[in-house]
Amino acid sequence: MQVFDLTPLVLLLPLLGFLVIGSLRLFGLHEHTEMISWLGCGFVAAAFVCALVSFVTLTNAITSVSDTTLWSWTDHTGNLSVSIGLRLDALSAVMLLVVTGVGLLIHIYSAGYMHGDPSYWRYYSFLNFFIFAMVLLVAADNFLFLLVGWAAVGLASYLLIGFWYQRPSAVAAAKKAFVVNVIGDFGLLLAIFLLYSKFGTLAYTGILFDPRNPGAAAASAFGVNDPMLIAITLLLFLACAAKSAQLPLHVWLPDAMEGPTPVSALIHAATMVTAGVYLVARTSNLFNYAPTSLWVVAGIGGATALFAASIALVQNDIKRVLAYSTISQLGYMFMAEGAGNYAAGIFHLTTHAYFKALLFMCAGAVIHALEGEQDIRKMGGLRKKMPWTYGTFLVGGLAIAGIVPFAGFWSKDAVLGTLLAQGTASGASPWYLVLYGVGLATALLTGFYIFRLIFVVFHGTYRGETVGAETQAEARARQRRRGDPLARVHEAPWIMLVPMVGLAALSTIGGLYGTPWGDVLSQFLAPVLGINFLPDTFVPQGALLWISFGAGLVAALMGIGVAIVMYLRRTPALKPMRNPLYQLLLHKYWLDELYDWVLVKPVVGAGRLANRWIEGGLLDGGSRGLAWLVGKTSIGLRTIQSGYARNYALVLLVGALIILLYYIVMIRP
């Protein structure tokens, strides 16, 4: 069967949406919110349908790759020829589905969440632009346009995090995200320079696969652990770490929660942060020949997973808990990729997109209902008021904790099973088992923090202030009457619930395409993920498989158990503790403060000094001094310029007469 490759449409439809919605302001149509919602969702829905068609026909096709060249950008300029081309293969097809599918649900959800925002049109045009940038990133067929998409995604996140630009904190968060992302862009740029000098091309076909022998990796010509290859892969991973918020470049993601909550769901949970995971999987043919870099990937991933999960244990902002949870789950994905099982990384990426987008949507529904309250210490008992939100949040929580049979169980087990299988293989490095232990510990922490969130927000009694009171007097009066402070809290509108229920369904069954017995996803992805990628080697054999299942489940249940003991009671343990460990976690290991002291303060200080002494003293002072000098010396001369034309004429005449006189007197015939 022929591949019905609609990737160009998937790319161009959201771009069109961005341009159309963005130009509505010019025609004074920006207040038709209903039309904007239809436009915004419509373009992405059409893109999703195109992605689905491409995906389905690709799964049934004989060929595994379909390239489209839109046009040739630089045709043999020197030795470099780059075309604006799109590549549809297993990896990009899966990513396109996730990006447009989850993106579409978030677009729909936003119609409810952002209702009444004065910049509704701007929001939807940015959202469409984000989808466009992400599609360009995953569908490009060369590194140059990967970089373009990479940077455009950074721009989109900047625009959306800083969407409420009236808030100084949102602006600061947007700036922080942009600066940290640019560090990664820089790494990618350097990697691209090295790739060009090494392979002489920027196209995936020439770099990842040998052009003369499409079955072999181009990197194999250089042997294993070629220094240049290690440098390239480490620079690529630097880019991935910035985009996917891995240590030590994770700092932008928790702050990025300043944006509207659907944006958090879209950019900072489901799609943008997955770009790094995607890039490692995409360049697996390079990483496979640089095992040293793979160890770095796995190590950073493991450290990040545990580190971020430990911070999530004690945070009190509902979105911040989820943000650190995202960082931790991304660490899982990198652990799997570092162990060589790129398919497991992509698998966890897809399931994580479902349940993390779901959790963020639920959090958004809660924040929406409580009129902007994000502190979980002021929540509680919302279960009865918001049964749908509670139910879907519970599904998301079970999925992320990794409980059978929710999606997260299968994908998390794919990650942990990979590490166990690699660690117990003959002659394997014991470090795999260490990483396995880290993974299990993270699973335990995950179960704890997510159920802490559920219990504190939805169970117990409400601890906040009266919601929806017009005046303070009314609030006090109702408190005296012992009225229900939540009387005005309602379940989210249907337009928000529909995407939530859809994602809850996906979080429940979404893992079934990756079970150890029928790993459809790995088989599908295998041709793209490098030579000799054998999914079966990453599945623990025999009893080990059941040990892996059991251990993961027990860890998650233990975490949930601790959460039940500590938080499922009338007065949950929410008081801040003096325990130094607790303080360390609450302050996020003081990393933000450390960066502030080591990086931000010196740079700002140096800038201030330069401003005062070089800019103000040397340059301004110098030019002002020169002007002063000229002004002072010309005081006497200035009076000559009287401004009277006849005066000048008289002077001319006198001059002429003097010259005439000179001739008459001095030069005699």
Add this chain to the structure above:
Amino acid sequence: MPPDQPTGYLIVSAVLFTIGVVGVLVRRNPLIIFMSIELMLNAVNLSFMTFARYLDSVDGWIFVFLVLTVAAAEVVVGLAIIVSIFRTRRNIDIDELDSMRG
């Protein structure tokens, strides 16, 4: 006095030139000043012609043609400037146009 003596012509030329100089210096209307300048130019032209005739040389003629051409161009530019000054300031008194005073 024989007709080919230049003295009379030169006296007329000097008188015309002096009238022009005085006109430039004392009048405040730029149109009159322009006319005075023309007068000075033509006085010079007259001397050129006189000497050309007296010395039997065509150099003076050529100078006269040059002066006539330049004078025409100068009048065009100058009148255009005067008109546009009048349009913006509604006043062309030469003594009030002193925005270039130092």
